[in-house]
Amino acid sequence: MEICGLVTEKNEPVPLKSISVEVLVQDHVATVSSTLQYVNEEERPLEALFVLPLPADAAVCHFSAKIGEQEIVAEVQDKETARDQYDDAVSSGQQAFLLEESAESPDVFRLSVGCLSAGQNAAVTIIYVTELAVQADHSLRFCLPAVLNPRYTPAGSAAGIVSEISSGAVPYTLTLSVHVSSPKPISKLESNCTLDPLLFLHADSQCSCELSKPISKLESNCTLDPLVFLHSDHTQATVNLSPGHMFDKDVELFVYYQDTHQPSAIVEAGVTTALPGSLMRDPVVMISLYPEFPEEVMKSLATRGEFVFVIDRSGSMDSMMHQGKGAQMCIESAKDTLLLLLKSLPVGCYFNIYGFGSDFESFFPQSVEYNQDTMDEALKRVKEMRADMGGTEILEPLKHIYSQRCYPDHPRQLFIFTDGEVGNTKEVLDLVKSHAHSHRCFSFGIGEGASAALITGMAREGSGHAQFITDSDRMQPKVMQSLRFALQPAVVNISVDWILPDGVTVDTLSPPISVLFQGQRALIYAQLKGESSGGSEGTVTVKYSLKDQPLTNQLHFCLKPTEETGLSIHRLAARTLIRSLEQEERSGAAGVEGIRSRMVELSVQAGVSSVHTAFIAVNKDSRQTVKGPLLQRRVPTYNALMQANCDSYEACCLMEAYDWDIETDSNEGAVQSQQAESECKQRAAPEPPKDPLLQLVSLQKASGCWDLDATLVDGSVWATLLALIWLYGCKIEQQVEWQFVAMKAASWIGSQKVGDLSQCVCAGNVLLGCQVTKETLGI
Template sequence: MKKAGTGSTQTAESGACTEQEGVTWYQQNPALPSIETTRTRGKSDSRLLSAMNPCCGLLTASKHPVPLKGISVDVQVKGFVADVSATLKYKNEEQNPLEAIFIFPMDVGSAVYSFEALVDGKKIVAEIQEKKKAHQTYEDALTEGKEAFLLEEDDSSGDIFSCSVGNLPPGQEAEVMLAFLRELPVEADGAVRFVLPAVLNPRYTPRDEETQSVTASIPRAPKGTLPYTLELSMSLHSPYGISRVASNCSLTPLQYTKDDKTTAQVCLGPGHQFDRDVELLIYNEEVNKPSVFVEGGIPSAKADSLMSETAMMFSFYPCFPETEEPSHCGEFIFLIDCSGSMGSAMFNADNSPTRMDSAKETLLLLLKSLPLGCYFNIFSFGSTYDSFFPESVEYTQQTMDSALEKVKAMSDDLGGTEILAPLKHIYDTAGKPGHPRQLFLFTDGEVGNTKAVITKAAQNANNHRCFGFGIGEGASTALIKGISQAGGGTAEFITGKERMQPKALRSLKASLQPAVKNISLQWTLPPGLEAILVSRLPTAIFRGQRSIVYASLKEKVDEKAQGVVSLEYTYKEEKFRNQLQFPLQTEKTSRATIHRLSAKSLIADLECSHDSYSKEVQKRILETSLQSGVISSLTAYVAVNKDLNQPIQGPLTRRNIPLSAVAYGYSSSFGCGMSMMKKRGKKGRPLMMSCNAVRKVDLEEQIISPPCLDSPLMKLVSLQNADGSWTLSSSLASVFGISETELKAQIPNSGVDPTVWATVLAVIWLLTAGAEQRDEWELLGRKAVAWVKGRAESTLGDCVRAGNALLKASVDAALFG
């Protein structure tokens, strides 16, 4: 097996399939039937039809009618909270009763709070129960010939759900409705991001795991052949005004429903094939504005429960000075997924880079942006793992050059996706004194042992910060968000034509920020009122990034009164306070939005705690879930149609609902962790199209060529030295489009160091030709400016004037300090 470097090498057990074996098997079985299970009233006997490789999930074009006929989704976005109602429409077109199983992805932060079915015009409201009890209720109903419905979170990961419709009689139609809430993340440009995930890639399961991931059994339909479509409508409300909405899918024009543009509506174009994630970016007139939401208690809720008390959600945007002086400390460890699936295209277009290509380009930028004096190491992992150096090394010209040579040799050839083994190795290795450890994980997130990985990160949260990057559609939100939250870092997701590099550099800037300490909340409330923190305080605070805190109020609230809450913390030995004043007037709502988000936050904190399996914590998780109606790992929703005139007769056949086997032009990976087959679509779609700019556009003609390693910017970056300078050379001159001879001839006077001249020119070029990608080179640009300031002295002004003349620019010398 090819190694990425010459450092330590370890092996983790993996599945028996090789990538080529899986591809050959699939090519020989291009149209296998779907997975079928025959039940004997409550007892399932799973059997796979046809000659299926036992360690791999099926890629299939089903020969049977698929009972799921359509999905309709209604989204209400208020500020940065989405309330989503999804309706799944079923019909049994076969001769026997069916059990239809739909396994689908959902963002790990979603609070699922309602589930009901509509059969023959009758609504059947599901009840949330302890999971084992719900399973028993469901199985008993099937045994008795009753129609039953079950909704649950998968035991392996909080971002996988399954919906079971049991005993659906021949010819009958049924609708299943589920509702959930979720906080919406804010992008760097201020956009509020909503994603309805469609892609659920098979999760790789290490051999030592007892059970294979449920995703391995999902049948896959070739791209464009899903037998069901998606309808989606979205209502938007923002008190600050909505400027526009952009999407990776075709949308109807944005329609404002108020003259002040505080409310609007938008829909997906008709006939949308739900074979790709649906992403919408909502741009408001004002962004990053602190806010408070206060919601009155539920009158019918149990006394002294979370749902009976006034709930509050606070959104802070911490503000403190951005450090200008360069940091020379830190141990930076980059953990790069080199499994087979990383060879897949980032998006569906002939010019699309692979995930591996994008990761390698990102590594180049990160390595060039590191400060002199820090320590670093790079790990590649798949079924095995390898490190560039036996231990972290000091960042010098020599070690940087050595690492860059090894980056060039990295490939998607390491098999499955096993993150736990390299994590254990890293955590078992002592850090560098005086150099806080910063871990950067880049993966497409196809991992089966998600909870074990997050637990390991949480156990080591006191000695590192972890920044997670989910690459491509289908990356596990449970893994990326979980490991980042556990490690006190940030989580980023890169899909479609988004570039990984700006998000990685934004996280590197955050990692270079000194740690914020002594985080606390201080309350000023009317006499007799007490605020109880529901969610944990943030373990890390980053400049300008949102921090959300949930709390509840004890005792009766005087709605004419005011309250004040302050988020206080210490940054570089200086105390800071972010204060919010809020009215205690509560909002009356039947949806209990803040209460349920608060309950979800509490449940998530408890499930991720170090003692999450203790009886006391399990009891609290169960109580919170049952009282709030928000699904947890210990509960499920179940409904039984008890009004049937007679039991449903006949053998019960199980049908697994297929998901798309193709996202952005490549086939989904097999359950054993093999590479996705590297098929590229002929044409692709741009990441974003403004929905109020055009009504109908031929998206397939809008191909945008992404920057790559041989672009002028990346050529310039690759030539930078570790200390931030550039050497005058023919390679540098070619970036500027001139000869080396002319470059030397234009040095303003004989007293100017050629390296200073070259570095000034490089910075001028970045500020002009590379201005649109400033967020990618900003850190290495700062390093260059700092180097120049220490050496140019009185010649700086002459260099800048001569550089502007040569490059036809107008950069102010003041930008160099």
């Protein structure tokens, strides 16, 4: 892993001064416009290089530069052609701007600003569109990435992602404005920072559009100015990040709508000047489906399965989850989560736990049956886990897991926990996809800077679900939500049928749907061809089987295009198709050259980024003699790992060497890094007090009961009943974390054939000061 010297450490000017971002959220699609203000304060022309993270599934659709009053809009070209044009322009003294996607990971872009004259300003604007991911609490998550931690590149691999890493606050600021409009109601804005009271205003002359339903809630992990509702019915809202924000953390916003789970369709008109028959000429529809499974099916969660937990134990997992009060180390939070998972598994399933870093190890040679003995042995080893395994090599443990035989009637469920910083992302995703038929993959990105491309990609290719644990988030609720998904019976035989008016045909652009979860969104992009001979409505029907029961979800939609969508649906559809073609190319499919040509053609037509194209802009009016090579300035990005545990930058650098550089010939670096790690731990915050919920859960047996114990009271039934009453009476706000623990306990009590439990429940309520009914306990 190459990490360049720090510009700020050398006291050299950083040409990037500020970033201004405007976000327009329309239902669950965000259009993001970022303007980067560059100033050359030096006496010679320079070239500024900036490696910047973007959301993994973003479709970059505009790139331009403004020098003075002159604006130059970039074109999308074949990447090699664009690079040659950039080099030629810069060498001849012309100002040039190049934006290209990393070959290693689709969530990292390289921005080159060439031949910026002494004393000159340049404003570079990047616009992209992205879907907002649905969270466990039904909010929609928008993330503006700021942190780009070093990406671990395995030995023998090609050069990885090279970025300038800042050890302190980055020397540029961020301003952010978000405008939300939706046909669904918005309710509130929440943040882990103090917010002023919300302001509700009637529409004024600045608002140009009227929508029919309110907006309900926005959340952020940063300090925001008050939320301003522009319509009294809450159909639109505007919020701004408080001034002076240093861009040293990912900015997350959570949008809450009422009636989130209503299926919907957006039909977007094409461009009349585009080539006939092309994607950009025809209308495109985006279908959002939220399958609802029958209640009787959902009550009978699976009691079988093979659960494989894969835990990142690289050195970077020794960082703090966040910098606030009560923060845990990432590895400690992962250990607490494993405790909950192990206590929540159904008796009779199979399980195993892997730890990985530069190498990997497993608790058992192969997955073992879940019982009291195997659970006890696993918990003992969980307590001993440390973040002491070096780099982040996730490919080899996955290869080993996939080589293990599957157990009949026990579908494999893979849970992967990582801070997600690898340089071979696409190779990992291809491996997961090649084994999608044999497992479901649930992935968890831990901490700032986790690679969204890796985390979301593994879940997508493994037909699972992705979660991000950042800032002050607790890991346990999100993981237990994913466990509920994993315990849902697998949906099979999924098909999509269309009914359209005569004269209209459909070309589906999205890959076939391979997974459906209760209440989770499934997206379909499709191109509508031809013209209707009279009908104005279409129907899409999704059919599937669940536990041998045939089910159908249907949506009727209007074929009339939605107004003012700005081609965002076309660009997201093009991005979806390009990603599918990229994977087809990497798989070695026949006709690779044809696939590549199709990608470049689609990228140029739609004006969106791809791995084979780049945005290039040249100011042909500028030309000056450049003597000698241009000054080169790399713009630093923030590295959360360097600030995790240590006040000393030098000590953290040693830790980084231990984590990222696995090709050191001697052990000296490792010894120094271990010493630095020890120093950091001595300066780390004191360990937070034990969570009483986890203390109680740790005493539960694999069967679901609590045994006679000096810390409880006599009698296993009585002890288990008291534990249940305490959970429902005192920890109801954390029910998502202990729901499976409680289900096992109630099931165990039911199997004991105890007489009248009502009096026991009353006595337990008196003892614990609760008011829980027998029905609430489910016994």
